[in-house]
Amino acid sequence: MTKVSMTVNGKAVSGDVEGRTLLVQFLREGLGLTGTHVGCDTSQCGACVVHVNGESVKACTIFALGCEGAEVRTIEGMANADGSLGVIQAAFQEHHGLQCGFCTPGMVMSAADLLSRNQNPTERDVREWLEGNICRCTGYHNIVKSIMAAAATLRGEQVAAE
Amino acid sequence: MPKDHGIGASSKRREDVRFLTGKGQYTDDINRPGQAFCYFLRSNVAHGTITSLDVSAARDAKGVVGVFTSKDLEGLGGIPCGWEVTDKDGAPMKEPKHPILAEGKVRHVGDPIVAIIADSLAAGRDAAELVELEIDELPAVVDMREAIKGGTVLHDVAPDNICYDWEFVAENKAAVDEAIRNAHHVTTLELVNNRLVPNAMEPRAAVGEYDAGRDEYTLWTTSQNPHVIRLLMGAFVLSIPEHKLRVVAPDVGGGFGSKIYHYAEEAFITWVSKRVGRPVKWNADRSEAFMSDAHGRDHVTKVELAMDQEGNFLALRSSTLANMGAYLSTFAPCIPTWLHGTLLAGNYKTPLIFTNVKAVFTNTVPVDAYRGAGRPEATYQLERTIDKAAREMGIDPVELRRRNFVKPDQYPYQTPVAVIYDTGNYDATLDKALELADVRGFAERKADSAARGKLRGLGIANYIEACGIAPSSLVGALGARAGLYEAATVRVNPTGNVSVFTGSHSHGQGHETTFAQVVADMLGCEEANVDIVHGDTSRIPFGMGTYGSRSLAVGGSAIVKSVEKIITKAKKIAAHLLEASEADITFANGQFTVAGTDKAIDWGSVALTAYVPHKYPIDDVEPGLEETSFYDPANFTYPAGTYVCEVEVDPDTGVVEVQSFVAADDFGNVVNPMIVEGQVHGGLAQGIGQAILEGCSYDENGQLLSASYMDYAMPRAADLPMFVVDHSCNTPCTHNPLGVKGCGEAGAIGSPPAIVNAVIDALSAHGVTHIDMPLTPRRVWEAIRAARN
Numbered sequence: 001m002t003k004v005s006m007t008v009n010g011k012a013v014s015g016d017v018e019g020r021t022l023l024v025q026f027l028r029e030g031l032g033l034t035g036t037h038v039g040c041d042t043s044q045c046g047a048c049v050v051h052v053n054g055e056s057v058k059a060c061t062i063f064a065l066g067c068e069g070a071e072v073r074t075i076e077g078m079a080n081a082d083g084s085l086g087v088i089q090a091a092f093q094e095h096h097g098l099q100c101g102f103c104t105p106g107m108v109m110s111a112a113d114l115l116s117r118n119q120n121p122t123e124r125d126v127r128e129w130l131e132g133n134i135c136r137c138t139g140y141h142n143i144v145k146s147i148m149a150a151a152a153t154l155r156g157e158q159v160a161a162e
Numbered sequence: 163m164p165k166d167h168g169i170g171a172s173s174k175r176r177e178d179v180r181f182l183t184g185k186g187q188y189t190d191d192i193n194r195p196g197q198a199f200c201y202f203l204r205s206n207v208a209h210g211t212i213t214s215l216d217v218s219a220a221r222d223a224k225g226v227v228g229v230f231t232s233k234d235l236e237g238l239g240g241i242p243c244g245w246e247v248t249d250k251d252g253a254p255m256k257e258p259k260h261p262i263l264a265e266g267k268v269r270h271v272g273d274p275i276v277a278i279i280a281d282s283l284a285a286g287r288d289a290a291e292l293v294e295l296e297i298d299e300l301p302a303v304v305d306m307r308e309a310i311k312g313g314t315v316l317h318d319v320a321p322d323n324i325c326y327d328w329e330f331v332a333e334n335k336a337a338v339d340e341a342i343r344n345a346h347h348v349t350t351l352e353l354v355n356n357r358l359v360p361n362a363m364e365p366r367a368a369v370g371e372y373d374a375g376r377d378e379y380t381l382w383t384t385s386q387n388p389h390v391i392r393l394l395m396g397a398f399v400l401s402i403p404e405h406k407l408r409v410v411a412p413d414v415g416g417g418f419g420s421k422i423y424h425y426a427e428e429a430f431i432t433w434v435s436k437r438v439g440r441p442v443k444w445n446a447d448r449s450e451a452f453m454s455d456a457h458g459r460d461h462v463t464k465v466e467l468a469m470d471q472e473g474n475f476l477a478l479r480s481s482t483l484a485n486m487g488a489y490l491s492t493f494a495p496c497i498p499t500w501l502h503g504t505l506l507a508g509n510y511k512t513p514l515i516f517t518n519v520k521a522v523f524t525n526t527v528p529v530d531a532y533r534g535a536g537r538p539e540a541t542y543q544l545e546r547t548i549d550k551a552a553r554e555m556g557i558d559p560v561e562l563r564r565r566n567f568v569k570p571d572q573y574p575y576q577t578p579v580a581v582i583y584d585t586g587n588y589d590a591t592l593d594k595a596l597e598l599a600d601v602r603g604f605a606e607r608k609a610d611s612a613a614r615g616k617l618r619g620l621g622i623a624n625y626i627e628a629c630g631i632a633p634s635s636l637v638g639a640l641g642a643r644a645g646l647y648e649a650a651t652v653r654v655n656p657t658g659n660v661s662v663f664t665g666s667h668s669h670g671q672g673h674e675t676t677f678a679q680v681v682a683d684m685l686g687c688e689e690a691n692v693d694i695v696h697g698d699t700s701r702i703p704f705g706m707g708t709y710g711s712r713s714l715a716v717g718g719s720a721i722v723k724s725v726e727k728i729i730t731k732a733k734k735i736a737a738h739l740l741e742a743s744e745a746d747i748t749f750a751n752g753q754f755t756v757a758g759t760d761k762a763i764d765w766g767s768v769a770l771t772a773y774v775p776h777k778y779p780i781d782d783v784e785p786g787l788e789e790t791s792f793y794d795p796a797n798f799t800y801p802a803g804t805y806v807c808e809v810e811v812d813p814d815t816g817v818v819e820v821q822s823f824v825a826a827d828d829f830g831n832v833v834n835p836m837i838v839e840g841q842v843h844g845g846l847a848q849g850i851g852q853a854i855l856e857g858c859s860y861d862e863n864g865q866l867l868s869a870s871y872m873d874y875a876m877p878r879a880a881d882l883p884m885f886v887v888d889h890s891c892n893t894p895c896t897h898n899p900l901g902v903k904g905c906g907e908a909g910a911i912g913s914p915p916a917i918v919n920a921v922i923d924a925l926s927a928h929g930v931t932h933i934d935m936p937l938t939p940r941r942v943w944e945a946i947r948a949a950r951n
Contacts, residue, residue: 020284034191035184037415039363040448044871047363075184089182093174096840100670101181102363102415108182123884130879134871136363136416137670139847139909140879142840 006070009077017064024048024059027074035075035105046133049106050074056113075105088112088150097146099137107133111147119155168683172836175675186413189367189382194441198227200431201286203276203293205268208302208525208864212266216294217276223292225285228438230277232263241426242398245496246641247326255326258317260489262426268297269316269488270525271866272453277430279438302525302864306462306483309522316488316523325486325521330503331579338516341477345468349551354934355539357460357858359874360532364415365446366455368428370435378406383428385411386421386667387707392699394424400433411697414669419531420455422709423492452869457858458532460485461539465547473557475566477514478506480543484521487528494530500640501536507577508544509588509624509802510566515578525864533848533910537627545623545915563624581628583800588624590891592804595826598886599806617811621920625912629904630715630799647794649703650720652728654787656773658766659691665705666717667696672837673713679833680718684725686752703790711904715799722899723791731783732768738779739763739771799895799903803827805916811924816943818854818921824886830895830903838905842887845909851877853917857936
């Protein structure tokens, strides 16, 4: 067991982990942050996407020890300070961008990274960006709409609700 | 102006908040004090005899709590099957035992052999390496056409590997044969309905806990129907009475059918939690899910459609081989029979229909219902065959369909395959879909594609499905070993807010929102004042769960019945308080009023009086305001519609791109349009996935080649277009109180034939008449090459 320390959602945390402990295991089992999900074992589905030092990372594909000293952000850290839904989360609810909710944390984290890189993505940009996030419920239609709407809100545009 | 409240409003989903903030509680999020973990050692060969099994070294390994094989499970039952299909000669189907852990033989890759309980999953997995297991490998049979020849036999009770040989409608056989012999034209098509893996994003999981002080078990499990699991597992497998067994299906991350069934793993986890005296968790990894979740589809079919000179359908004959896999899953036998044969009339007035279905055991994972379940197979056969017939007859495919439609003045319509359609209007959805798809502009778009070297095709498919499953007396006569009603308890709390306890289970469908809309509409209250409770057998009445697009049509109807009883009782209380005759009380907008006066009392006062019955008609009415109802539907519901799509095929690479997809559905009345459209989107993605991407693949030795997302092509965002969906052409269901039909499966039923018809339309100039799904680049490219040569 080795001690690992990092910042998760703005809080300093540490724990003892094995060399083979994945970041997602440390988050879920060590810290009880069960919003980050595991949907596959080949780094394909993206249900486990979190941010490490500001970039989206599949938490099933990085060791906890590899995140020593890192700034990690998970779905639990995406709401506004007052607890209300953040812009991307709110857009997902407004546009029905989720059904069973299992892939949703990864979708939101992935979308956040896209919108930090590209403030004005096209529909095609969004679809291609989501290559590493699988959803079985929505057919992606409303996920794409949600992310496009969130982008518009972040740019300060008004979006008509449907 | 769209409604902003109650029935008809696109109310935002209340469940979203917990899912969007990481506060959902899925089974793997549940951790119990002192919890151990289970690892299943599974067969890596498809068929074989276990000649040696020594687990002593694993038992002694660090962190191991216990190691179990089938020898430890003596006295427990096998995993039961919930539907008995009768053979054409009247004999019951062959029903081999499905043991929890393999008993002497393994029959598919993934068959569990040893279960290891350890302090951590890693310790369990490490210990599995120490199990000394020898399997004498037997020849495997994967192809159904080979299996029915005998030779390699899975189960002694079925020496030809045939589970049943079913004919329907047997009395029609001679007349169908004669009509086909004498017809002006017969179109014949052989096709494969490809095997799929449902792939809910949440893998199956279970947590078992035994309370020795109370002699009670709790199982948290990924289920669409916790009461069904409690009954099957308690009564047939573990012999635990219901009152000592609680089954909880908490937040469940998608099901699509695959989480209906009772699985060996959850039974074992429940049993072993007592045996080891600790809570035990099992969570499938994705590869394990691929080799242990029930698969879907996997039919091989020959269809013959007889027509007269004008293209009027005279008779339909089909024969199908349906894969059961290595064991019978819970509802497997009814899928290729009663959910398939009964839909072979489709939207058409074909007078004579006969089908033969042979269900076949093979060395593959068991096959059961997957979104649509039997109805996609029926629809695919019909709509592909009709398209081929149109080409052969030189009749426009739209016109040929229209000519044979059941017309609006023919309802109720008795089909020749037992079911009676209550209502519908197929011309309306067809016209709407053609309009939304701008079919008139197709020639121009095709020319544009051609200018870019691409082949453009237009595909049309109609569908009808039998949903709202199902009238208990009818399914009982057809072999179901359960009733298929739904239950609901509506509890008005003392201050007037409402708790609804439903047997339906939401695993993405948004029941917590939709059901609250229904209740709020009836009671004239805010949706926020209505809470929907589901998924916990210790809280909800005995109910049958969610599948077959039944939750609103059957479960919603049970809620309506209970609310109606509540209103009736509340009126009695209101009449007493208002000193009026009960007959004079009207209830609207949350107020009880004496008709023709301004005397009124609000909902909250009546509710409080029911629980604080100081001034109360105690001789006539019991205190309290809570009612339970069981709703058993009078008939199936029959959602129907038309799907139109355009594809572009690259003849050099065989790549198919879906350019546009229009769905015009008749779901009857719609409670939440936003949720309904979302259900259609998801169904379309799964149907398009089946048509062009997904195929579960075994090699000839029974090795599962597609056991990860590296190998099984799940639809990604970039594979799909934005969809155009419409549900304005509504004919409300005539026999349930909400007039609803169900919308969960339609998308997956109607879309595969629409896509394949479009691709064949694109390639018809090259002489291609059929390609089996999935239409991968390689298959399409090879078909073009073969046709050219």
